[in-house]
Amino acid sequence: MSTGPTSAGVPTAGPVPPVLLALRPEIGELGGSNARYEKFLTDLEGLYRDADAYREQLAGDDGRPVYWVESSQTEDGPGGLITGISVLEPGVVGTEYAMTRGHLHAISDRSELYVGLSGHGVMILDAVEGDSRVVEIGPGQAVYVPGHWVHRSVNTGTERLSTLFCYAGDAGQDYGIIERAGGMKSLVVVDGDGWSVQPNPDHRGYELAERA
Amino acid sequence: MSTGPTSAGVPTAGPVPPVLLALRPEIGELGGSNARYEKFLTDLEGLYRDADAYREQLAGDDGRPVYWVESSQTEDGPGGLITGISVLEPGVVGTEYAMTRGHLHAISDRSELYVGLSGHGVMILDAVEGDSRVVEIGPGQAVYVPGHWVHRSVNTGTERLSTLFCYAGDAGQDYGIIERAGGMKSLVVVDGDGWSVQPNPDHRGYELAERA
Numbered sequence: 001m002s003t004g005p006t007s008a009g010v011p012t013a014g015p016v017p018p019v020l021l022a023l024r025p026e027i028g029e030l031g032g033s034n035a036r037y038e039k040f041l042t043d044l045e046g047l048y049r050d051a052d053a054y055r056e057q058l059a060g061d062d063g064r065p066v067y068w069v070e071s072s073q074t075e076d077g078p079g080g081l082i083t084g085i086s087v088l089e090p091g092v093v094g095t096e097y098a099m100t101r102g103h104l105h106a107i108s109d110r111s112e113l114y115v116g117l118s119g120h121g122v123m124i125l126d127a128v129e130g131d132s133r134v135v136e137i138g139p140g141q142a143v144y145v146p147g148h149w150v151h152r153s154v155n156t157g158t159e160r161l162s163t164l165f166c167y168a169g170d171a172g173q174d175y176g177i178i179e180r181a182g183g184m185k186s187l188v189v190v191d192g193d194g195w196s197v198q199p200n201p202d203h204r205g206y207e208l209a210e211r212a
Numbered sequence: 213m214s215t216g217p218t219s220a221g222v223p224t225a226g227p228v229p230p231v232l233l234a235l236r237p238e239i240g241e242l243g244g245s246n247a248r249y250e251k252f253l254t255d256l257e258g259l260y261r262d263a264d265a266y267r268e269q270l271a272g273d274d275g276r277p278v279y280w281v282e283s284s285q286t287e288d289g290p291g292g293l294i295t296g297i298s299v300l301e302p303g304v305v306g307t308e309y310a311m312t313r314g315h316l317h318a319i320s321d322r323s324e325l326y327v328g329l330s331g332h333g334v335m336i337l338d339a340v341e342g343d344s345r346v347v348e349i350g351p352g353q354a355v356y357v358p359g360h361w362v363h364r365s366v367n368t369g370t371e372r373l374s375t376l377f378c379y380a381g382d383a384g385q386d387y388g389i390i391e392r393a394g395g396m397k398s399l400v401v402v403d404g405d406g407w408s409v410q411p412n413p414d415h416r417g418y419e420l421a422e423r424a
Contacts, residue, residue: 014339014341014342014343015339015340015342015358015359015360015361016358017343017345017358018337018345018347018355018356018357018358018361019355019356019358020347020353020354020355020356021353021354021355021356022352022353022354023327023352023353023354024352072356074356074358075323075358075359077321077359078321079317079319079321079322079323079359079380079383080323080358080359081323081324081325081356081378081379081380083325083354083356105291107291109289109290109291110291111287111291111292111293112293113293113295113378115235115327115376123230125230127226127227128227129226130226130227131229133229133230135230135232140234140235140236141232141233141234141235142232142233142234142235142295142376143230143231143232143233144230144231144232144233144284144286144293144295145230146227146228146229146230146231146286146287146291146292147227147287147289147291147292148227149227149230164327164354166293166325166378167293168291168293168380171291
């Protein structure tokens with residue numbers, strides 16, 4: 001049993017209370033969440049291959065977040081799950097569509113479920129040793145990311161891409177693995193009115209944090 | 213690393229592949245799932261308090277499932293998650309709205325996320341020792357069920373109630389705990405055009421399977 005606050009705020013023995021979450025993907029909010037983080041264009045130095053295009057966009061940056069996460073975690077034990085929504089504004093930098101930094105879980109066998117809520121995009125999924133896959137996600141579509149897959153979301157549409165996620169509370173994130181590898185194996189680039197996948201010529205293989 | 217089948221079906225070292233899931237709540241299907249189970253009215257002897265009303269419905273039963281689950285599990289290890297949809301037909305037996313058997317996880321600290329996809333209902337949540345809560349679930353609403361809470365879905369609407377769920381692959385289910393307790397702590401009953409909650413006079417406290 002964990003401890004949870006009573007209605008008077010005094011911790012007492014007993015399970016933590018259930019959490020009611022209101023999904024508001026269009027406005028990018030998760031009602032009932034207890035954590036939020038935001039990423040700004042200035043945080044994404046080195047994420048996109050075209051450094052000139054990135055600097056040009058920075059010069060005209062309006063300072064609003066380019067993506068953010070609202071999430072809920074109320075249990076620290078091994079049985080707890082973290083759930084939240086990830087909201088990614090649309091855009092293009094050079095030829096690459098707007099994307100998140102991406103990560104592998106720090107405990108790399110931990111899997112994650114993503115459920116499309118609004119907008120249209122893809123997930124790039126790289127096995128640490130093996131395949132690279134690019135799969136679509138949007139309303140009515142979910143992607144189960146097993147352990148040992150580095151993953152990132154890409155907004156290939158013109159609206160916000162909002163996804164709901166759920167993963168083990170102890171999973172953690174290794175956000176550096178992609179930077180150390182020179183990027184993911186695949187790029188998702190503008191191709192006419194749509195998108196296509198190209199191999200990333202800068203990718204030099206993944207190195208796990210434990211071995212780095 | 214787990215082993216996964218290659219496209220030729222020969223197991224090979226490497227992570228299992230990602231799974232693409234198509235949510236079709238209105239027709240009660242999860243595209244890409246690899247398991248399904250169904251519950252029929254004949255399976256639910258003793259679930260509803262009004263035994264006469266139950267027998268009367270059985271006499272006119274059309275033999276179609278009253279609820280079913282389509283799910284996906286591809287990893288056996290500690291990092292794997294099971295995800296799926298639960299689909300519950302509407303109905304009333306005596307004064308109680310149609311419901312699932314409900315369960316506590318066999319590893320009782322394992323939590324579960326439910327996301328409303330279609331229809332309207334409630335979840336009854338009983339702490340093994342403590343509170344009983346009844347919370348609404350429907351499109352745009354999610355309920356995080358922490359460990360140590362017995363939980364059940366109830367369809368209080370006139371359409372199918374479909375929810376997406378996600379929980380740890382090792383959690384398991386103790387389906388007998390509610391029967392051993394004489395039912396859950398709360399009943400969700402017809403009240404005019406809506407529903408209300410009544411204490412269940414038959415509930416005699418929960419006994420965990422380990423101690424039973």
